[in-house]
Amino acid sequence: MPATAPGLLPEGLRDRLPPEAEAASRLLHRIIVAIGRHGYERVLPPLAEFEDGLLSRLKSMRSQDLLRIVDPVSQRTLALRPDLTAQVGRIATTRLAKRARPLRLAYGGPVLKSRATQLRPERELIQAGAELVGSDGVAAAIEVIRVALDALAAAGVTDVTLDLTLPDVVEMLAGSALPVPDVEATRLILDAKDAGGLAAAGADAYLPLVTAAGPADRALAALRAFDAGDALDSRLDAIEAIISAVGDRAAITVDPTERQGFEYQSWLGFSLFGQGLSGEVGRGGTYTLLHPDGHEEAAVGFSLYIDPLVDAGLGRVESRRVFVPLDADRRVAETLRVEGWTTIAALTEADDPAALGCTHRLTGREPQPL
Template identity: 70%
Template sequence: MSIAPGLLPEGLRDRLPPQAEAGSRLLHRVIVAIGRHGYARVSPPLAEFEEGLVAQLKSAGSRDLLRFVDPVSQRTLALRPDITAQVGRIAVTRMGHRPRPLRLAYGGPVLKLRATQLRPERELTQAGAELIGTDSLAAVIEILRVAVEALEVAGVTGITVDLTLPDLVETLAASAMPLPADKIDAVRDMLDAKDAGGLASLGASAYLPFIEAAGPVAPALARLRAIAGPKALDKRIEAIEAIIAAIGYKVTLTLDPTERHGFEYQHWIGFSLFGQGLTGEIGRGGSYTILHPDGREEKAIGFSLFIDPLVDVGLGVVEHARVFLPLGTNPALAATLRADDWITIAALSAEDDAAALGCTHILRDGQPAAL
């Protein structure tokens, strides 16, 4: 059965003018904004050996791999569904000798095996930054500031940062709020689902107050403070207060202390990024560890931004004046116009029509005249 001309696989699409240019422009703006904070860009390959990529992604992202056999090596390769893990590999191998903290930035396409209802596209443009060698509170605040600034430079307004504490249940279960090891995952699931009855049935009623400790950061933090006993909460509360002081004046902050979905491999803090008028997450990040070849784990924190949702709402589109150059126009004059930020459309025949070609001006007597 033949494929209809122009038909693309599910989840893949063409970007046409002006969105294609807008996507390129936004990626450049974001990368430049990140780079001004000292994050040097790296560019890993689109495909790697499956074995190595699976090790970097752990089990979370291995389900997203699109695999194929390399005709040269006869080994199975996989297309990356995420760039973060590749940056980690670079940090502990080719840049393992560099002083820490190591600041790296990246941007490029990723391809997922399957789409989701919220994000039906399988090919996405991802950009971000990774701070390797620490996940301290100071590092968290820096990463959040860089992420917010990068989104602002891209034109995003009404930014919301949703904070979570991914390992909180595990930490409390080992000390202040004991849980049997075989119940920890179930308790996490019940908290994710905000299922009070499920928690009670698991004998984990002590965790019920965490369901209410979610929402706008000020009341959520007050409810978190009201949970008596666990000293582990004190440090987390102090950290959230420091984040509020650092960026609370620029963004809306929300808190869901036990949100786990999508943060399974984050450590003490994770966050999602949202923007006014944009559907779903436009970025996420948090603290994690990178595995060295010698088995040692290194702390890190970073974020990823998704460029496509920004393009879809019209960000990054710049209207340029386009001047039509009649046949015989002096090339030196055309070059001068381009140097002055004009887009020139040169006639290739006497039948070419300026308006039909999308021009806003036509060159008359050596000067652009509005159509």
């Protein structure tokens, strides 16, 4: 086997160098603090767990997402987490099962997937978010969306778009107003937005769901007109309540049949986008958690990804780096650090302040611009 070239990393993994590494840390801190101000307490799960336990947590977890290792202590297979939400669910249903509900938890840290996707070529990502366990009602959904918007605002994301979806829309309609021969087949055809496929499957009555996607006001009007049997009445009322609560904090769109990545959500799913950011910056929705005794508990939450924010240049601050010569008063340097300066101490007379990235030089007791 040929030797690995120095500095070569596996596909989908990368180093974050200055100033991006500092920006990533700063953004994660800002987001966690913003979430915490709404009463969400942070938990910190381990990087790896037993594979079977991790897979059983949420229906969205897929075995192909897991990077596995064999634990030399237990001789059992471990999996590195590809998502933090599943681990937060385990904590909520085991370690914190007796805590009062609704239970508000926050999290942040790295996740690692076994393979990348076209939309996300990175396999290692920094994920942060919040989960509200014990309720999935409209009020809970509104709170979680507001928390997500506050977190994005704290990170400097502007012109946010909130895209709402109704993951269980086919089941609701098929069970009452619009029965179809095969519910799952109809869902798959709607995933592909295939009008011809709907007609061939005897589900052409569902075509208005495809054409209804778009800006919230137009989409809701189309869905109200389509919902002749009022089967979606409660869902549409909930969407209207969310739109009213969000107000002008985000542009809102509705795609009632979007299920990609929302397979485990119950009645609501949402995606978040920001100006200048590539792809989704976050997503969330309502779902159920399975307790060890077999009963399910409602929950709603969201996850944000830090990496697109870093790539867009967010989280960077103007550097104030002062060069401290060998003969400078070290007590002055200490005072400057307290005041927010970054000090770069000379080690030799040959040290070059400009080459070391300094913006100032300590002269006497005052930093002077270079």
